[in-house]
Amino acid sequence: MIEVAEFIAREVKKGKVIEVGIGFYTRIAKRLKELGFDVLAIDINKDAVVNAKNSGLNAEVDDIFNPNISLYMGAKAIYSIRPTPEMMNYILKISKAVKVPAYIVPLTGDPVPxxxxxxxxxxxxIYKWEP
Structure with missing residues (x-):
């Protein structure tokens, strides 16, 4: 799955990228950071955010169903690894609001917007939406 970081690095200009719903799997975000990206990890779970910060990442608590849109401003891209189907449409709404590409790696069989x-x-x- 670390290949997703390589894919994003090929697709997106260096700058701020946001992983939505990082949970406790930080490998992709850390790899993007190693590749020179400014990664912001987002999760509604405070423990996941603490874990991301302890892993050396910038991280914030946010509820994507009622997002703090200012967190997403200035991003070059938003991505999510295996978000729930309910999350996908909201990730897309945020991407559209800030006019940046969205990349989603779904679980096998999950419907994609x-x-x-x-x-x-x-x-x-990897599913991509771009403005």
Whole structure:
């Protein structure tokens, strides 16, 4: 799954990228940081945010169903790894609001919002929306 970081690094100009719903899996965000990106990890779970900060990442608590849109301003892209189907439309709404691409790696079989383009990178399905 670390290949997702390589894919994003190829697709997105260096700058601020945001992982929505980081949970306790920080490898992709940390790899993007190593590649020179300013990564902001977002999660509604305070413990996940503390874990991300302890891993050396910038992290904030946010509820994407009622987002603090200022957190997302200035981003070059927003991405999420295996978000719930309910989260996907809200990730897309945030991306549209701040006019940046969104990348979603869904769980196998999860429905993906309409208008997203499927890109398969090293066998990993990555859905992309761009303004």
């Amino acid at each position: 309409q208008g997203m383009k499927l890109i398969t990178y090293r066998g990993i399905p």
